[in-house]
Amino acid sequence: MSILKAEKSRTNYHHGNLEMALIAAATEMIRESGVEHISLRAVAAQVGVSPSAAYHYFPDKDALISGVGLALFDLLADRQEVAMAAFPGNGEKAVRARFRALGRAYFEWGNTESNLFRLMFGVFCALDQEQTVAARDESRAWKLLQGSLDQLANVGAINSAVRPYGEILAWSAVHGATSLIIEGHLPEAAFESVLDALEISLRMVKSNE
Amino acid sequence: MSILKAEKSRTNYHHGNLEMALIAAATEMIRESGVEHISLRAVAAQVGVSPSAAYHYFPDKDALISGVGLALFDLLADRQEVAMAAFPGNGEKAVRARFRALGRAYFEWGNTESNLFRLMFGVFCALDQEQTVAARDESRAWKLLQGSLDQLANVGAINSAVRPYGEILAWSAVHGATSLIIEGHLPEAAFESVLDALEISLRMVKSNE
């Protein structure tokens, strides 16, 4: 789970790679305790450095936390790619399996690493209204979703009337279900239902207006 | 926005209704600054009471915050009921308008009171795995959603194949879209798209397997 092993046993006065070491330590501590329970001082102590040292790389604690959160989006995309790789091929069956794997990987990441998931989609990683579209279009996860829906469309497993809504609907539903389940507002089994409903909806829709 | 006006000008030694006054003050301060930026001391000062006084009603700061969050679910349901009341009648048009109003009220609550929304669905108000189904079935918002979907089914505006998924899919999609928009991962216009997609999906689905 460590983003980068930047431990250098620290005999020198200079650390070597303090910025990454701070992010790695903060990630692990947030993972275990939640973002609301970590302190800059504890992270610095874990790395073996004085609290003030962190201020050379981050203007304040929030910046360190944001750094942690933003780095996590790549980890989530990694998980999704691995999950989809389990279903190779271009047939409808494989394409649909990959779509489900994409969503399920999102949920399982959130469910097993809920402290990290909360950080990623919490207020610390909020984007400006101007950044949002640009950041989304560049994000690996968004591209994976786009590609998966395109492939569904290619094999005729998704109706053209809803295809334009595909990304937004799928992401919203999967993200919402994950969040609600994590916080205990929906039971865990609800996620497969959302995948079912999503697949049925996208697939069987027939335009009649 | 104040849940309860419990200001008593405080000439006496005893406050009168300190518990509610603390919740009201904390609600307002969280609303303005976010849950991560409020302090128990500031809340107590706002009410005109010493910090220790709060510990007579709440075991710790987290309990006060949870108290604030849990009270907000009723406010959200209020908003939804008001929004739906704007479209009376039993025709398909009215029923569908109420369904959209239900979702839109959820989004607008989240979008205009994002600090309160984050609190409600954040870690401070997380439920145990045992509480989840019970709490959900008792929640007013869940009943509103159930009723709205039942009415859609009655007027034939929703296919029976997806009806069982209705609550979970709609809540997940609406909640997910709201969250993602609030944190800047989707543009604000995406919400109407989600409503469109949801309505189309639920309405036009034809079971063929």
Added chain:
DNA sequence: AGAATAATCTGTACATCGTTCAGATTTGGA
């Protein structure tokens, strides 16, 4: 190589925070 300069880290300090606890104040019932 040696000296000047930049980069990096420490130590101390301060205001604020959550929380505890002993005791002051007020209320309500016998």
Added chain:
DNA sequence: TCCAAATCTGAACGATGTACAGATTATTCT
């Protein structure tokens, strides 16, 4: 009226985020 319970204050403690002056190491220039 007096006593007990309920309610609130005040002082205190350790921990936190952060600023700043200065110590230490690395780099560059001659």
